[in-house]
Amino acid sequence: MFTSQLNAQQREKAIASLTSEEFDILIIGGGVNGVGAALDAVSRGLKVALVEAHDYAAGTSSRSSKLIHGGLRYLEQYDFKLVREALHERELMVSTQCPHLVKPVSFLYPLTEKVKERTYVGAGLALYDALRGFKRALPSHKHLTGKTIATISPSLRQDIITGAIRYFDAQVDDARHTMMIARTAARHGAVMATGVRVEDLIRTGKKVTGVVALDTHTNKKLKISAKATIMCAGVWSDELHEQFGLTAGYSVAMSKGVHIVVPGDAIHSKDGIILKTPVSVLFLIPWGDKWIVGTTDTPYEGDRAKPLATQEDVQYILDQANRVLEPKLKSEDILGVFAGLRPLVANKTSSATTKLSREHTVDRPAPGFVSIAGGKYTTYRVMAKDAVDLAVLDLRRLVSDSVTEKLPLIGADGYFALKQQVAKIAEENSISEATVTHLLDRYGSLIEEILGLIADDASLAERLIPDLPYIKAEILHAASHEGALSVEDVLLRRTRISFEAADSGAEAAKEVAKIIGDELGWGTKERNASVSAFLEVISQEEAALVELINS
Template identity: 40%
Template sequence: MVGAMRPPTAWFVKTMRSLSSTVRTSNFSDLQNNHFDVLVIGGGVTGAGVALDAVARGYKVALIEKKDFASGTSSKSTKLVHGGIRYLPEFDFALVHEALVERGLLLQNAPYLVRPVEFVLPIYKGDRHPVGMPFTTPGGVGLSQLLNIGLSLYDMLAGRRNIRWHRHISRDKVMKLAPALVTDGLKEGFTYYDAQTNDARLTLALIRTAAQYGATITNYTEAVSFLEEKGKVIGVTVRDKFSSQEAVVRARHVVNATGIYAEQVEELTGTEPQIQIEPSKGVHLVLSREDLKLGDAAIVLPETEDKRILFIVPWGSRAIYGTTDTGSGDLEHPAVTHEEIAYLLKYLNRYLNLHLTERDIVSAYAGYRPLVKPRNTNASTAKLSRTHAVLQSSSGIVSIVGGKLTTYRRMAQDTVDVLSRRDNTKPVHPTQSLPLQGSADWGKAQEEVARRGIALGLTPEMIQHMSRSYGSVAHTVFDLIEQDAALADPLIADLPYVKAEVVYACRHEMAMTPEDVLSRRTSIILEDRQRGCGVVSEVAAVMAQELGWSLTQQEALTNDYLYEVQRQMAAEKRPEQPGVLEEGMVSPSPQQM
């Protein structure tokens, strides 16, 4: 029967599929030549999670993304997998519990990508609203006890999946864990535990795993219109960005997982969207860990005038610091402003015994959270909930909106449960215990990755990076190095990335532009002081060999990247760094590949 769901046991049958440009071309053809059970629009972490959950239940699944996977919000987070400690003072216990459960499942199912991090929360004399508490006590008396109760609740809400119980620590212990903190007025502190991930690589792991189980996946494929029959959506017309070719994809169920664009996509059906997405911009700074004197523990800056929480989190040789929570702007090109940088530096220099300026910033980035706002209601973005909602339009489209990085799996599960009920089948939840690609038997596999990395002559930093980015799939990268020793050369001297990763990204992760490699397959755009501008030509040359670009195409895509970095820095009003687009160079429009 065409369009019928396969037996639930079908998800156990895995097909090893690379995600090369050739596969992408084949997949685009397959979009038109097959009738799918589920078509997912959106290749961020939520859409990737929906695709994996659906294919794991036995559905025939396709996923399309108008840009690159994780190119929006899903690569612009604080890189944390956490319960959301700031939601405790708002008494949003259900959200915190859900997120903490999902944190535990991610630690279980993606152990190489998600790892525990200790957080230091210092308490200063005069604090009134630590961790964003909306209330205070007379003279601040008893706030420490309230925080202790709150952190105990945080631990209890995690249940058996709690990482480690929080601790109340002395002033001396705070200074030992976070030596850069200002000591004047420092009274005591707490430590508690959450987890960290690479958001873009997590999304790619979901994409690769979904493809492994048989999903048909393409990036740079935009939904331009819907095909309807008797008022119900039965298909989507899609357009390939590179070839401009169009195809009609037919599916029994269409899932709108486009985050901040969810309203716009639903409007393509001609129906009024059921809920309003209120984008909220979050800005982060990337700094040197050495400059911050930052050890392995993250730091929570306890109090701001607007009752926000700011985190300083270790990130390899760098640190991620943020975030803001401001209104909307250009959704296609989220930019960091000079004012937002000043805001973040103000609190950094207030709480650290350093004096850091804009020149100490390695990079900065901004993204939009897809907060859910009921229609005809006024509310600030800082007060909107991160709770998700699954909505069914009269056109038949199912939209998943709201949520946060940590809860992507639960969001996907709730979405596919709606499809199961439509099909009168009992919902099953295979992703609760489904290891992401590269995670199986990771304890033993990690040792083998380390041994092989040493044998290939890689540095300890490179081996750690390979483990944390690829898991056991690092062996595929090692295979490339064994075939060509030059691929072990570093891309940038003080970062752990090697040339083999560019080849791997083209052959196995559907990287189609230099930006895909520098911004999402690696984090070079964040970690490099030149934001990848000094190495983009070399990356483009390797990609040209893999993808068959002409010299004109190679130069155009290189200039596109340089132009984008220049645009970002112009918005920040920061002085250009060496390697950024020289004056007078014009960035051509993207060429067909």
């Protein structure tokens, strides 16, 4: 059987396979849509490979609002199909696909008017609940009085808030979720390789039959043969279509979404909060002992790889949140800021190759080549299915239908039973119950991999940073099982230390390099280089944050 482990040795074998075998489907891009397409295709019995220029979830898929939701605002646009689809996916994730990763979270929709607003919003949330269907993993909405709100959410201004409606959605660590999809794809036989940048297409006549790529670690050229190629490049779609000499049926505009992170005591509320703004909506989302507040929605034309927040972005978030908060959030409260880019699709009316959806677009600009863009994180599985459905037409044989609706991610099996055994697991492994809960909610039944590392070296049960829950075994595991090849991979994506730690993880970087360096066979030079590269990344964000706070 195949293994789900992703590491340096696995990558070497993957590179060898890429150049010596022909694949049914080659995926370009390791974001959530790319790994989702890899899992969809390989679980149909196809021979699949995926290549990613940087790291899994290196772009938009690690910088979202961390929510799995139906999209309340789409109800106002009468897009009931999209909301129903997203809610169906949310229910699947919470109940069966990945309950260890996707957790229910309650939100308050504050009301400032007693009758009209409550009636209007209540009707919308009743419809939101109804669109879920009969199998419901989350509670229905509930009307709350102003007096109740004062107890649940003391930070909401009592002088203007007359009550609220509580409803439920779900949240996720997006980069971790993307990683678990990638590992599930590997578990079913997909050949996965990061650090492989596609530079050109191979054509036989008009048909795309593979790609020319560069192994960025060795600078060696790779020729990869595939009967069909699917590009899941997000905000890089236009650039790559042009590079490959393809005329796509859509173009992608970039929209920047900025979030700020503040301490838990900056907002006193047992529930998250959602606010309607003049532009869209703003979420105040509980995140461990902190809050994530966002997002913005502004056009962006800068560096795709390094979107940074501006003073205007952060001021907008503070202004909108402070409309209902007392005491108000201050710029000096901000612990961290992260910015992501949404690929907004504009379809070309003249295109005959494009299959349209309200939120995503699947295109076949050349025989043997399919691309997909747009959409929302919650519906990644549907997008992946649509892309593979179109790509398999080039295989010219019968291919099974998608089975991912019934396919749990690794770690889901046995999760609910393990949650009942926290005290026992803690005692048997000499770790705290809080650590066991933390690990179960990140790895599910794969906690055994972490516990195995601790059994070999008890010092790995220590926390990396005293006031954050991550233990050193997770750092080693990131390199030995989750394909981390740098300090940046570990601190930005395998963990969320880069925006959770007061110093963005700067002080922990050397320790991380030491732990993963042994696994990756690094010497002093490689360790120092990886630390320096990470510090360079966070220094740009730190400089931007300091400027925001002091301006």
